[in-house]
Structures are given as C-alpha cells and as structure tokens.
Amino acid sequence: MIKAGFIGWRGMVGSILMERMLAEKDFKGFEPVFASTSQMGQKGPDVGIDIPPVKDAHDLDFLSQMDIIVTCQGSGYTKEVYPKLRNSGWKGYWIDASSALRMEDSSIIVLDPVNRKVIDQGLSSGIKDFIGGNCTVSLMLMAIGGLFEHQLIEWMTSMTYQAASGAGAKNMRELVAQMSSIGDSARELMGDPVSAITLVDRCVLETMQSDDFPTENFLAPVAGSLIPWIDSPMESGQTREEWKGFAETNKILQTEPPVPIDGICVRIGAMRCHSQAMTIKLKKDIALDDITGIIQNSNQWVKVVPNDREQTLKCLSPAAVTGTLTVPVGRIRKLNIGPRYLSLFTVGDQLLWGAAEPVRRIFNIIVDRLKG
Numbered sequence: 001m002i003k004a005g006f007i008g009w010r011g012m013v014g015s016i017l018m019e020r021m022l023a024e025k026d027f028k029g030f031e032p033v034f035a036s037t038s039q040m041g042q043k044g045p046d047v048g049i050d051i052p053p054v055k056d057a058h059d060l061d062f063l064s065q066m067d068i069i070v071t072c073q074g075s076g077y078t079k080e081v082y083p084k085l086r087n088s089g090w091k092g093y094w095i096d097a098s099s100a101l102r103m104e105d106s107s108i109i110v111l112d113p114v115n116r117k118v119i120d121q122g123l124s125s126g127i128k129d130f131i132g133g134n135c136t137v138s139l140m141l142m143a144i145g146g147l148f149e150h151q152l153i154e155w156m157t158s159m160t161y162q163a164a165s166g167a168g169a170k171n172m173r174e175l176v177a178q179m180s181s182i183g184d185s186a187r188e189l190m191g192d193p194v195s196a197i198t199l200v201d202r203c204v205l206e207t208m209q210s211d212d213f214p215t216e217n218f219l220a221p222v223a224g225s226l227i228p229w230i231d232s233p234m235e236s237g238q239t240r241e242e243w244k245g246f247a248e249t250n251k252i253l254q255t256e257p258p259v260p261i262d263g264i265c266v267r268i269g270a271m272r273c274h275s276q277a278m279t280i281k282l283k284k285d286i287a288l289d290d291i292t293g294i295i296q297n298s299n300q301w302v303k304v305v306p307n308d309r310e311q312t313l314k315c316l317s318p319a320a321v322t323g324t325l326t327v328p329v330g331r332i333r334k335l336n337i338g339p340r341y342l343s344l345f346t347v348g349d350q351l352l353w354g355a356a357e358p359v360r361r362i363f364n365i366i367v368d369r370l371k372g
Contacts, residue, residue, distance in 0.1 A: 002030040002370050004363070005066040007057045008073030009034060009045060012169045013097050016356040017072060018045055026360065030367055035062065037077065057081070060088055067370060068093045070363055072356075075100040093366050097132040097359050102248065109133040109252045110362040113299040114145040118254055119362065123369060130362045133252060134244040135354030136160050136265065136274050141252060142327045142353050143346035144278065146298030147291070148253055154340075155260040156280040158245055162230060162265060163318065165272035165350050170217050172271060177214040178223035179269070182207055218267070227267040241265040273318030274354060275347045277331075285339040288332065295329055295344075301353070305330030321347045325357065 008014045021027060027047045034044040035057035044051045055062050057077070063069060063085050069092060071077060078100035085094075094101075101107045107129035108122040109115075119130070132138075140158055147153050164175040185207040189195045207213060208221040220227050231241035242265050250258040268275075296304045305315045305328045314320065316330040327348045335341035348354060 002067045002367060003033060003065060004030045004068040004070065004367070005033050005035055005055070005063060007035045007037075007069065007071040007077070008097070010036070010039075011072055011074075012165070013351065013355045013359075014072035016351045017070075017097075017360055018047070020352075020356055020360050022047065024360070026364060029371055030068075033062075033066070035059075037073065060085055064088060064090045064092075066092055068095065068363065068366055070095045070359065072097040072359070074098050092128065094129045095131075095359055095363055095366070096129070097355060099131075099134070101129055102131045102133065103251065104129065107131045109248055110358045111138050111141055111252055112358070112361050112365065113301070114141045114148075115252050115254075118252070119365065123366075130366070132355060132359045134241070134248050135166055135350045136162060136241070136276065137244055137248045137252070138358060139274055139327065139346070139348035139350070139354050140245070140276055140278070141249065142299065142348060143276075143302060143329045144280075144295060144298075144344070146294040146296075146302075147280070147282075148249075148255070148259070149298065150294055152282050152284070152286065152294075153259055154281045154283045156278055158261065158263040159277045159279075160241075160263065160265045161268045161270070161275040161277075162241075163268070163270040163272050163274055163350050164218075164222065166230075166274065166354075167217065167267070174214050174217045175222055175269060175271065178208075178221060181213060182224055222267055223269045226269070228264060230265040230267055238262070239265060270318040271322065272349060272351050273321050273347050274350045275318065275345065277345050278343065279335070280342040280344075282340040282342055288334060291342065292332055295332070301325050301327050303328045304332070307331055307333055316345060316347055318347060322349055323352075324349060325352055327353060 009018055032051055035055040037057045040054055040056045042054045044054050075098040078096055078098050102109055108127055110130045111133055112119055164172045182204055186200050186203050189200045189203055231239045234243050246261040249261055292304050303326050305311050312330055315328050329344055329346045331345040335343055
C-alpha cells in the first residue's frame with residue numbers, strides 16, 4: 001500500500017486541501033499518515049477511514065517510510081527537514097505548497113491544467129519534487145494559459161489586487177479588525193441621516209491614522225485603503241512578488257526564450273480572492289472572438305464574462321468567486337494604442353487554484369502513477 005504523509009494540514013492552505021480531498025473522495029488507494037511539528041500523539045483529522053495518532057513531523061525515520069510527503073507547513077519547515085531527508089537517502093515524492101524549492105532545477109512547479117506535459121515529462125525523467133506555485137501566477141495562468149499555449153504573447157503586464165489571505169490567517173483577521181474599527185468609529189454619524197459626509201470621511205481617516213488602528217501584521221491600513229508593496233525588495237526595484245511573475249511563469253511553462261512579464265502587486269481589502277488587470281502585447285493581430293474562444297477553451301474552469309456592466313458586476317469580483325474553482329475572465333478588449341494590444345481582468349480564489357488545488361491534483365497524479 002502506498003504510504004502518504006501529510007504535514008501542515010491544520011493551517012489555512014492545509015485545511016482547504018483537506019476539505020477538497022474529502023469533497024472529491026480522494027482518501028482511497030493509499031494509507032494516509034498525519035504528522036505535526038507540535039501536536040504529536042493526538043488524534044488526526046476525520047478523513048473517513050481509520051488513521052494512526054499524529055506522528056512527529058521532524059522524525060526522519062518516520063518520514064523515510066513515506067512514498068509521498070505532502071507539506072503545507074511552510075518554507076521554514078522545508079528548509080530544515082527536506083535536505084536532511086534527501087541526504088539520508090529517501091527517494092520518495094515531495095509535494096510542497098511553500099516557495100522554498102520552487103526555483104530549484106530539481107523541482108517542477110505544478111499547475112496541471114496548464115503544464116501537464118511538463119509534469120508528465122518530469123515524472124518520466126525521475127523528478128521527485130513537485131511544488132505549488134505563486135498564487136497570482138497560478139491564477140493568471142489558469143485564466144490565460146490558452147494564449148501562452150498558442151504562443152500569442154510577446155510580453156505582458158499583470159497589475160494585481162491581492163487579498164489578505166495571501167499574507168496569512170493573521171492578516172485576514174486583521175483586515176476584519178480594521179473593518180470593524182472603521183465601522184465602530186463612524187456608527188453614530190452613520191446613524192444620523194443628516195450628518196455631513198465630510199464629517200464621516202474625517203472620522204474614518206482619523207481612525208485609520210490613529211495609533212490604535214490594528215496594523216501589527218500589515219503595517220498599514222488595508223481596509224479603506226491599499227498597500228502597493230508585497231514581499232521583499234529586489235535590486236531591480238521590483239518586489240519579490242513582482243519578480244515571481246516572470247520567473248515562475250516561464251519555469252512553469254518552460255518557455256524558450258522566456259516571455260517578458262512585469263507589473264505592480266497591490267494588497268487590497270479583499271479576504272481571499274486575487275484579482276489581476278492584464279495588458280498583453282500579442283505577437284500578431286487576432287480577432288477578439290478568436291481570442292475569447294482560445295481563453296474559454298483552455299481549461300474547464302475558465303469562464304469568459306461578456307464585456308458589459310451587468311455581467312461584470314455579477315461575475316467578476318471576489319465576492320462572486322470566493323469558494324469556487326471558477327476563474328472568470330472579463331473586460332476583454334483591444335486597446336486604443338493598437339490592434340495587437342489586449343487588456344482583460346480576471347479573478348480567482350487564492351486558497352483554491354492559487355494554493356491547495358494544484359497540490360491536491362499533483363498528489364492524485366502521483367498516486368495513480370505509483371498504483372500503475
């Protein structure tokens with residue numbers, strides 16, 4: 001029986017992964033074992049079958065018995081445990097939601113609706129490390145992977161509007177706390193229908209700028225505002241999040257020569273859906289109907305939204321998409337600067353296609369391969 005170890009299953013991405021695996025009835029055909037860095041010996045999650053008590057996630061003897069290890073524990077855990085495990089001679093499959101191994105030559109970034117051929121070639125050549133990609137990159141490729149597949153993109157920018165979930169559970173809680181603080185401060189004024197909106201505005205601003213406003217995690221207001229900076233600085237002037245757009249996209253697709261990609265990544269007051277506005281220079285002029293057809297037919301989860309107000313308001317927002325696997329793409333049009341310039345807008349759930357779903361799917365691909 002195939003043995004699969006799961007680590008970090010209590011965290012935000014890990015819990016979504018468990019939900020999806022249960023929903024899809026994935027817990028069959030292998031023996032699941034759960035491990036923790038802090039709660040060894042306790043009862044594991046309810047996955048519909050008997051499982052042993054939680055193991056020690058730092059126990060190399062235990063880990064070396066696994067055919068597959070799936071970790072959502074984070075980069076710190078990977079950097080500590082992975083090299084020790086590989087150096088001990090372990091030859092199993094390592095599936096990781098963190099970024100620690102993404103750009104290693106020995107790994108493949110997984111997004112099988114987009115790069116299944118790359119994954120299959122990697123499996124055949126003996127690759128054993130399969131890593132979930134950056135959330136915005138994965139969501140972008142789910143949206144416009146067809147344009148890359150048809151080699152239509154000369155260059156592109158992706159201006160992102162990223163949710164609090166991308167920064168972690170503490171940041172999601174802090175966003176709600178910021179919203180609550182703003183609402184509490186303005187409640188009395190809002191209850192008076194004749195109060196001047198300038199007074200409400202001033203009250204909100206004073207609250208956001210006060211020393212008591214909760215910014216421990218974001219370091220600045222996000223509710224009622226935004227932060228045009230995500231991740232650490234690079235010498236190029238980009239943030240690392242912006243750099244990933246170029247680096248990870250071209251690794252996922254193994255494009256040669258690489259497609260130039262850049263943009264600005266912005267944190268906004270959404271809970272768990274990332275949105276992106278893209279500007280694309282096409283290699284040739286192609287009719288808009290053909291473009292929408294390529295996008296719509298690239299995978300079963302993409303949904304082209306007509307470029308009208310009613311459908312845009314109904315379908316193309318975090319509020320409409322959160323908790324679904326649908327990746328809507330709308331506002332598709334040619335720009336006035338020329339017929340080869342395309343713009344569009346897309347939204348996707350950061351915790352699903354942006355994190356847990358590619359990990360779930362590569363796990364099943366590997367299990368099926370091991371079962372023969």
